[in-house]
Amino acid sequence: MSAEPTPAIEVRGLSCSYEDVPVLENVSFCVRPAEIFFIIGGSGCGKTTLLRNLVGLEKPTQGKVLFKGRSFTDADPAERREMLRTFGMLFQSGALWTSLTLSENIGLPLEEYTDLPGDEIREIAAFKLGQVGLSGFEQHYPSEISGGMQKRAGLARALALDPGIVFFDEPSAGLDPVTARNLDVLITQVRDTFGTTIVVVSHDVDSIFGIADRVIMLDRSKRGVIAEGTPTELARAGANPKAVEFLTRRSVRPV
């Protein structure tokens, strides 16, 4: 075990609640560097809440989140900002800033964290947009492009600062199967090219089997992790019945 590298993300005994209702209790897991890690589970099991706790949008009631061994939960504002700089996040809706063009959307993180001149920022933005297949859309506003393109632009923005960790909140939600698979390919490319650690919240079984290295499954009644492993391990007979049911899309328990 001692040979294991420092995990990219370590969650220790995390508990969180939503409006005083406990959602997750005592959740612990590790994400290894350069791994594509999926958080799966049925609706309302706390996947998105867990993700929001990981990126600091919500404060856990108990427990800690560590990035590369440094505590994020107790970090002071300056340290926290420095750690946030190494994150990218693709929101479910893309969450592009509607009042800015795609180029400005991608340029904003660069403007905030670097002293690059304006023309270089625009060049980087165009390059990042090209990486996700959106060349030529620099001057479009988010409302002028389709939902799938908005997600890809959101990914370009998440990648703007060459982050070490990228979080995805239900990347395939609302996309047609082909676009969703293309996004999966993009995710894998990002990992392979930059060695980025990827955390995905999803319930898209095709994505899970397609690209996930490791999976944890959350459950609403247990308020925590009920299974952990590779997708094939979890789908094998003998694993947690809920995980088998989820991954094989078949009911294995009597209704």
Add this chain to the structure above:
Amino acid sequence: MPETLELAPARATARAAEGSLQVDIGGSWRLQDPSPRWHALLGPEKPASVRLASPEVGSWDTSLVVFVGEALVWSRESGIPCDVSALPDKLVGLARQFEGSMQSTERIAHAQSLVVDVGISTRHALRQARGFLQFVGECWIDSTRFVLGKARFRWGDCLLEMQKCGAMALPIVSLISFLVGVTLAYSGSIVLKRFGGEIWVADLIGVAMTREMGALMAAVVLSGRTGAAFAAEIGSMKANEEIDALSVLGISSVRFLVLPRVLALGLMMPLLAMYANCLGILGGMAVAFGTLDIPPAAYWVEMLTIVDMSDVTVGMIKAVAFGLIVGLSGCLRGLQAERNASGVGRAATSAVVTAILLIIVADAVFAVLFHALGL
């Protein structure tokens, strides 16, 4: 025969037979038509057993399922056997489901005791107060950082907001302040005529507009026009996770969204108030000339005998404060909005209410303050 059954109204007849109750169901059962209820059918004395049959039932829907289901629930609760073997299987299956759902329905108490309600409201109020203080604190920190030159400021956004809340508000501010001048002149002249002092309408309007009404009217217009727009804009950004996207990047939403807007209002408001003063005085002048036969020159000269720089300054100070209030309450309500469409609407409404409330309170505080200072 089917046609007559289709047309016949729903009915259920009960007859006693050797201590047991035989219920015959017939007619066509539809939710939109009146149909019998199980409990109305039962007499005062309890039968030993119940048997349901449907010799003449036509088409049926959930209404009949509810009837039979209620019979099953009643049977379970009272312990009286209920024989439904003569009913169609499909109907019995659905009625059993109905019975099951009655069993599993947990009563969630939405109404609580007074103590619990008071507790919840107190916590809510405390949380609101905390949110407000946190917001004010963030604004303070970010604006000092900006003043000290430590933080980037989005001047482009600020200029755009200045155009939206300043230049584009001119028509409505003109109309309203002109009409306020007219109204004040008419009501003032009623009293002043009695003393033969119509000319003092000029003094009345001059003082009222510069000290009070100019800033107040501009603020009320802007709270409805701009404050609500801020809340709706920021609220929908929140619903769309755009605010979260800023936080994940470590960008302060106060610096990015609030400061440019609040500063724009703080800068534009005195200008708008000054403009409103002029239009109000013009409105008074028009009434004085039209109905009181006071020439504009005389009106102007009379007004200058009482209005001086201190009055204008008082108005301008108020205008800056009102501008900040409108901007801050709009942004605060936007950031507090719930993440859905109705949340955005509520945010806009409460932004206007908060802004107007705080403006009136601030106006009263200023009145006392300036009185004490002798301004």
